[in-house]
Amino acid sequence: MDIICVKVAEVGSKLIGLMKRLDYLSVQSQTQSPFVDAIEAASVKDDMDPLFKSMLDSFARLTASDFSKSDVSARPFALFIMSLAEKKPRLLNRHIVNIVFCLSNDV
Known part of the structure; x- marks a missing residue:
């Protein structure tokens, strides 16, 4: 992504922000994060790992108040962590x- 002049940190931050607003990620039938699947599908020899790292960095900047809003579910973030753990342990x-x-609290 750096080759085509895309700021990986900015993309990661935008994807984490998008997770908060996608309602369908909160439904019980969703068992995998589409973000992890799509990024992994576009990856060649782990070249998308910096994007995953950027997403985790952005995830770290979230606070408990980000999850306390009625329109934000923690489920999309849990799916992201679970999917990333399966595909990129x-x-x-x-x-x-x-x-x-997140692991030490019930966020």
Whole structure:
């Protein structure tokens, strides 16, 4: 993505922001994060790992108040973490510090 002059950090931040607004991600029948699947499908030899890292960095900037709003569900974020853990366990392990606040609280 850097080759085509896209700011990976900005894209990651926008995707995390988008997760808050997509209602269909909150339905019980959704079992995988479409973000992880789509990014992984476009990836060649882990070249999208910086985007996943950027998304985790943006995820770390969320606060409990981001989840306390009635129009925001924690489910899309849980799906993202679960899908990333299944598809990219090493990447998630290296950047687990970004999601520790969610693991220690009932966000």
